[in-house]
Amino acid sequence: MRTDVFALRHIGIREEDLPEMLKTVQVDNLEQLIYETLPDDIRLKKPLDLPMAMSEHEFLTHLQKLSEKNQVFKSYIGLGYHESLTPSPIKRNILENPGWYTAYTPYQAEIAQGRLEALLNFQTMICDLTGMELANASLLDESTSAAEAMTMLYEVRSRDQKKNNTVKFFVSEEVLPQTLSLLKTRAIPLGIELVIGDHSSFEFTNDFYGALLQYPGKYGQVNDYASFVAKAKEQEIKVAVAADILSLVLLTPPGEFGADVVVGTTQRFGIPLGYGGPHAAFFATKEEYKRSIPGRIIGVTKDTDGKPALRMALQTREQHIKRDKATSNICTAQVLLAVMAGMYAVYHGPRGLKYIADKVHSSTATLAYALEKMGLVQTNTSYFDTILVKADAKLVRPEAEKNEVNFFYPDAGTVSISLNEATSLKDLQQIVDIFAKSLSKEGVKIDSLSNKTFIDGSIKRTSTFLENAVFNSFHSETQLMRYIKKLERKDLALNHSMISLGSCTMKLNAASEMLPLSTPQWGNIHPFVPVEQAEGYQIMLKELEQNLNVITGFAGTSLQPNSGAQGEYAGLMAIRAYHESNGDHNRNICLIPASAHGTNPASAVMAGMKVVVTKTDEKGNIDVGDLEAKVEQHKENLAALMVTYPSTHGVFESSIKHITKLIHDNGGQVYMDGANMNAQVGLTNPAAIGADVCHLNLHKTFAIPHGGGGPGVGPICVAEQLVPFLPGNPLIKTGGEKAITAISAAPWGSSLVCLISYGYIKMLGEKGLTHSTKIAILNANYIKHRLSGKFDVLYTGEMGRAAHEMIIDCRPFKENGIEVTDIAKRLMDYGFHSPTVSFPVAGTMMIEPTESEGLSELNRFCDAMLSIRAEIDEASLENSDNVLKNAPHTLDMVTNDNWEFPYSRQKAAFPLPYVSENKFWPSIRRVDEAYGDRNLICTCAPIEAYAEA
Structure with a gap:
């Protein structure tokens, strides 16, 4: 085996594995499988025009030379970004540790208690420093958080009869310039009227609903806002404050002078500048807004045994439930960075x-x-x-x-x-x-x-803060190292086993891609330095944009969006600007299939569009007849179609080119959701199917790690007619000739982690990228065939093939009293994180193995699923005391003197021989979601508070 070919390290399937796998999926060769999976009319006719692959050594040498082109000055620019010192034990044990950076969003709480505790620490830190009652578990950056505050207060104003028709929002002229630009972006489609002025002389009228202040101001003046807030309250106007987190150690917390929302960034709590990101923003508010706060909240509940447990609270606010009624499209946080910032406060106290x-x-x-x-x-x-x-x-x-x-x-x-x-x-x-x-x-x-x-x-601040034990216990490096390890052991990440989450593409995040993130030549550059000081960054970012243009078949790319949902919004805003430039101000109808990701309709509404849902047929494809009818009905006002390809159901729909032509023929643009790009790269692309814009999840297809729920990067790639409208920045020139205002705070968004995707493309090259896609499709179909006859696959293509993922139907098992959740929890006992549960179809699982997994791991997963299938057969409606309903089984259960279950301890904890070789123990039993929502605790309260609740 060649040791200098990165593809052989990234792709899990060996050459000698192919005969067995191809035989299992019943094809003669890999090319036959691809032919039977992809419609021939969208296949690329020639290879991607990308440079030859570099070895890992060549890439790291190349990147070192590139970093030397960056001039790392002492930057005292401020404007929300400051040099900070990352404590070495946090850098080594979290930032550089795959146990932390390869974990997924903590939807399966029983195997995510470590990062959930770290995020609870973060929320407590924010509540204490801001003086607010409730904080979420981070947002994307300070400017988008301020925009979320503006829109949340706009949404809650409808509760007040006097304010439910008000649209004016006051913005202090002290607010950061990038925040003001982003507020403009968000305000225009929603009809919010921004009024910018001097807070000290401004007089409110009753047609205002809210205001935003900067604390301290953009050039450092610290104002006493008490009288301003009091005047606003007299008019029943809500006040948001964008605050510097470190200053709140010395300044009166905004919550103490009457703020309704406090936002900001935790970048200066040990996070590198990184030429703009990623950094964890914060959002704190009053408990009365708990059902309107954007993003995720970590809350305390109990498990089956009544022991304290953590999980993501108030899940009914998710976009998947509210769809176009959601108040925010936020689905990604900056978890890894929030964990680091929270741990910075733990370490320093x-x-x-x-x-x-x-x-x-x-x-x-x-x-x-x-x-x-x-x-x-x-x-x-x-x-x-x-x-x-x-x-x-x-x-x-x-x-x-x-x-x-x-x-x-x-x-x-x-x-x-x-x-x-x-x-x-x-x-x-x-x-x-x-x-x-x-x-x-x-x-x-x-x-x-x-x-x-x-x-x-x-x-001056007089109140105390961070009095909880966690912030007063781990101040030596030995103590902190052990605390971090204690939390890490509670989390199942990719360094333990495959995480086969459909739509989420949990692939290898290679060490060679990650290493450069730790170097000061990349980490310590302010986003607003003159561009000539960031020559290394500029070369890397421009090459990455060009590579993504080649991969998507498009003409231009913006790396600014900090998440997939932000990419959706950016793409729709570019479409909106395009229509307006043509005088088509009336085009505001966005067609969205019923199967679409929940952020799609939320993003469309935020972009000022009206959502019209189109049906899917019994095979899970877009119902072309219904789509044609809706297009005919709305053709005069049609703005866009949002489509995921391959479909959310894991199928390459053969009618896609007919669908995109239909939209174009009626004056609309096609937005392609790039969540499933891992099935396209090198084989087809968004341009080939007829799309005009797509976002790409660099934290999925292009190897940026999920980090427990972020960082994410969601760049948009656009066709030629949309290039002029790519987003700009008020301080550094970027974007198109007719650039829309900012989508995120920094000119190139989370520049630092773009190094990962740059490395992924450089080291795989055209052949490696294309082969990765083929193997991702092979792995999915291999699992499909191994589970055949025991689990029904809900949707397949015309030749019976899955794309890179598949949906298995778990609804028939209700006859045995088994729900899909029971299977998800039981998989933990086998050492696996569950595939995606109940999306896009309730009662199902969506499985995506990716190209990084080897045959032995695929077989272990299949063996676990087949073993669980046998356990389902043993269960019955009458007998709920079974191994599935009681899953997961903890170490405490199995070693307890009292064992009253009708099955053995071995069956509970070691159901297959391989499990005993590398056992992962869930740290709690099944969580009680409803209890936690009824008794909402979102900070590190003393243990007595949990008992009282």
Whole structure:
């Protein structure tokens, strides 16, 4: 075997495995299987035009040379992004640990208690620092969180008769520029009217429903907002505050001066800048809004034995339930980053955070004093970490950049300087010397930090925070390392076994793709540095865009969207802008098949479109007759069709080109959801089927790890006519000639993790990518055939083939008293995470093995499913005390002196021989979802609180 071919490391199936597998799926060769799976009229006629594959060594050498083109300056730009120090035990034990970064969203709580606890810590940290009652388990970035606050308050205004028709939303001129751009993007389709002004002189009228403030302001001034909030309350206007998380250690929490929502980013809690991301945003609010808060909430409940357990709470808010009535399309968080930020607070504790915040503030006060002593004017009267200095930017900037320092320059006569936890006395001296030399001033020597404070007494924090034991127990590295390991052991991730989640593509996240994320040449670059300082990033991002253009067959790509759902929204907004540029302002109908992912209708509504649902036929395909009727009915106002391909049911629909032509003939554009791209790459593409725009889940098909529920990247690729409308950024030029306003805060979204997908494409090359797709299809069909006769596959293509995934029907087992959930929980006893449960069809499982899994693992999974099938046969409606209904079985159960079950301990815990070789123990029994929703606890309350509840 060649040791320098990455494809042989990434793809699990060996050459010698193929004869057995092909025989099982009843084909002579792999090409025959692909022919029987894909419609011939959409097959690509020539290979992808991509460079030859690199070996892993060649790629890492290439990336090292590329990183050297990045100039890592000291950046004091601020604007919501600050250099932070990632504690080494967090970097090594979480960021670089596949036990944390390869885990999936914690839908199966019994095997996800570790990251659920870490997220509960995060939520507690946010509630404590913001002074709010409830926080979610992270969002995408600060600007999108602010937009979510605006839209959530818009939705809840309907509860107030006086406000249910109001559309005006006040935005302080102190708000970050990227946030203002994103607010504009979100406001226009919903009919929200933004009013931007000075909070100190603004007078509300009763046609406002909400307001957004920045705390501290974009250039550092810390305002006392108490009187503003009081005036807003008099008019029954809700107030959101975008707050700096570290400043809240020293400043009065917004919850204490009456805020209704507090948002921000936790980037400065140990997360690298990464040229813009990924970073975990936060969203905190009042408990009365618990059914409107976007994203996920982790809540406390109990398990079958009454022991405390954690799970995702209030699941009825998911888009799959509410569809076009959902108030947000958010389906991804930034879990890995939230875990790191929460662990940063665990490691440092309240006293450590106070030390860091005090040092940052003292450094800022020291710098301000030194510059003022030199005769310069500093205009902020109350500040935390940012000062605003009156100086000639044309003189200061060249000297600063010569010394590898970046400031921010709001105008020709002003310099904004934001300090951070990495700022040393030496750095302060360098800043003073830059001003002295550039402005011909006599310098000042800095040899110690000032102990003066420049935070007004009225806004100083007096309340305590982070008093829970978890934030006061693990301050040595030994303690933290063991705590992280304790949590990791409770989670089943890809480093233990296959996670065959349909639609979610849990493939290998190769070490060589991940390694560069840890290097400062990639990690420590501010997203708003001059682009020439980020030459390495610019080369990588442009090449990745070009590669994705080739793979999709499209003309342009934007990497800005931070999740698949954000990509959906970006694609629909580009379509909206295209129609408007043609004068077709009336085109607002979006056709969506009934089987579509739940975020599709939510995204369409957010983009200002009206959703018209089209039927699917008995084979799970789009009902072409119904689609034709709906197109005819709405042809004058047709904006778009949203279609997933292969279909959500795991089938390549042969009528796809007829469908896309029908939409184009009637003036619409076709949006293709890229969730199932792992069945397309190298064989067909969105352009070949007739689509105009697609989003790609880089955290699925292109190997970015799921990280327990994020990071995600959802770039959009577009046909030529949509290129002019790709999203822009207010600070760094990006996007098309007629760019829509921002979709996320940073110009290229989560740039740092784009290195992973760049590596995936570079190391596989055209042949490796195409072979990966073929093997993904082979693996799915192999499982389909091995389970044949015991499990019915719900949908197949015209020749009886599945695409890269399949749906098995578990509804017939209700005759034995067995639900699909019972099978999901029982799989844990066999060491597997369940496939996707009850999506897109209730009572089913959607299985997707990916190309990374080897034959032995596929066989283990099939053996487990067939063993469970035999257990189903043994069950009956009369006997609910069986191995499936009691699953999962914990170590505590099996080792307990009291065993009252009618089956053996061995059958419970070691149902097949392979299980004993590598047993994974679920840490709790089955969770009680309803109890947790009735008794909502979303912070680290003392154990007594759980008992009282």
